[in-house]
Structure formats: structure tokens, C-alpha cells
Amino acid sequence: MRFVLWVQGCSLACPDCCNPHMWSARGGESWSQEQIWERLERARARHPELEGLTLVGGEPFEQAPALAAFCARVRAAGLNVMAFSGYTLAELAERPDAGALLAEVDLLVDGRYQREEHTSERRFVGSTNQVMHFLTDAFSPEDPRFQEPNHAEIRMNHLGEVQVVGFPFEKVRAAFDPAYQAKLRQEEKRQQGKRLPAAEGSS
Ligand code: SF4
Structure with a gap:
């Protein structure tokens, strides 16, 4: 089980994105880190099996500095962090503002959604260009959950x-x-x- 945080705002505008309502940086609701932390703690108390935090969007790396601090706290509490980004790992590695968040991510699923390459055969992947990067050993590529279809x-x-x-x-x-x-x-x-x-x- 995972605690999922939808991050508002994505400037990548992939054709056929299934979350276009999350593109505008002005939409959504404003939550302080403390408010999100309280929700996460409550979820963890109700569900001790909760494994970690998943960042989806929108585009998490368009709010990278704030999320880096939050994810550091999450990992210090013994949870892992998974993130979906429309940017590729190579693009993120070149961005000075992305490094701190990247350092707190255990599993990154990267790349724009490309409708011509749509797939439902691989869990967590919407088009075949997207790649799962196991950045730490918190997750194993051999985990049967990753072999399931979407x-x-x-x-x-x-x-x-x-x-x-x-x-x-x-x-x-x-x-x-x-x-x-x-x-x-x-x-x-x-x-x-x-x-x-x-x-x-x-x-
Ligand atoms: S990166 Fe993700 S959220 Fe952003 S437009 Fe592409 S599919 Fe949609």
C-alpha cells in the first residue's frame, strides 16, 4: 500500500495525457508540508503495511525543491519514495534544481507519455518509451508486482x-x-x- 501525492502543474502537455486537468500550475489545492505529513501519519497509523510515498502529477519535478525536503522526511521515517516524471532521467540529471529530489527517489518512472507507443502490458508504464529506474535497492526489478499488466x-x-x-x-x-x-x-x-x-x- 502507498500514500499517493498528486502534484499540480505540468508544462509538458503530452498529447492524450489522461490528467490534463493537472497541467495548470494554478489549479489544485494548496497544502503545507506539515498538513501533508499529518495526513501521511494518519494513513500510516490506519495502515501499518504502508510502504511508501508515490509522487504523480502533474509533474513532480516542477515543484522539486519543496518535494525534496518532504521526501527526505518521508525516507527518514523508514518509507520509500517512487516518482513518475515526464522528464527523462538524463534531462533531470542536467537540471540543477532537480538533483536534491532525485537523490530522495528510490524508483523513478520517466519519460513523456507518447500515444503512438501506448501500452497496457507493463505495470506503471503508459507508453513503451517510459523506463523504470531502480535508483536504490529499496525496490527489486524482480518483484512480481512489476511483472503484472497495467x-x-x-x-x-x-x-x-x-x-x-x-x-x-x-x-x-x-x-x-x-x-x-x-x-x-x-x-x-x-x-x-x-x-x-x-x-x-x-x-
Ligand atoms: S508528463 Fe505526465 S502529466 Fe505531464 S502532460 Fe505528460 S502525461 Fe501528462
Whole structure:
């Protein structure tokens, strides 16, 4: 079990990103590190099996300095840190503002989402260009959980709000995302148009 932190703001704008509502740096809610820490501690008290923190987004490395301090505290408390970034490890290694956070990440899944290379066969990976980097020995590449196909969790709260977490298949995403559904319909029509037999020549 993991404590997941969604970080608002991503300037990479990958086509078909499943979290476009997280692109704006002005969206989301403001939380202090102390508030997040209290939530994490409460979660840990309820779920002693909690293994670590996962950073998703949005783009965690666009708030790297604040997250570096928080992740250092998380790891000092005996938890591990996993992060998803649209930047590649090579790009992050060249950024002076990314080093402190990178040093606190045990497992990095890197790279933009590339829709032409979409895959659902590998857990935690949305397109085949993305790579899991085991930066410490906190995780093992041999862990059977990493051999599973991708999946998504669908949750509904007491207000009837639905949250899709993970990597939804196209049809699941379309069911909860009207804009994506319209796009799929357009694509289907385009494909059907291509398949129509050529009109018979008139006499
Ligand atoms: S890096 Fe991730 S959050 Fe940012 S646009 Fe690409 S897929 Fe979306």
C-alpha cells in the first residue's frame, strides 16, 4: 500500500495525457508540508503495511525543491519514495534544481507519455518509451508486482464523485471523460470512412 501525492502543474502537455486537468500550475489545492505529513501519519497509523510515498502529477519535478525536503522526511521515517516524471532521467540529471529530489527517489518512472507507443502490458508504464529506474535497492526489478499488466482503480466517494487512479484502458477512460469519448468517436468515424468501399462508377 502507498500514500499517493498528486502534484499540480505540468508544462509538458503530452498529447492524450489522461490528467490534463493537472497541467495548470494554478489549479489544485494548496497544502503545507506539515498538513501533508499529518495526513501521511494518519494513513500510516490506519495502515501499518504502508510502504511508501508515490509522487504523480502533474509533474513532480516542477515543484522539486519543496518535494525534496518532504521526501527526505518521508525516507527518514523508514518509507520509500517512487516518482513518475515526464522528464527523462538524463534531462533531470542536467537540471540543477532537480538533483536534491532525485537523490530522495528510490524508483523513478520517466519519460513523456507518447500515444503512438501506448501500452497496457507493463505495470506503471503508459507508453513503451517510459523506463523504470531502480535508483536504490529499496525496490527489486524482480518483484512480481512489476511483472503484472497495467491496471486502474475506480473509486466513488460518499458524494458520488468518481476517481480513476492508474492507467485506464481506452473504454474506461472514455466512460469518465466526455472529451476523450468524443475524440474516440471522431477517430472511429474517420476509420469507418476509410473502410467504405469505393463508389461504383456510374454508367
Ligand atoms: S508528463 Fe505526465 S502529466 Fe505531464 S502532460 Fe505528460 S502525461 Fe501528462
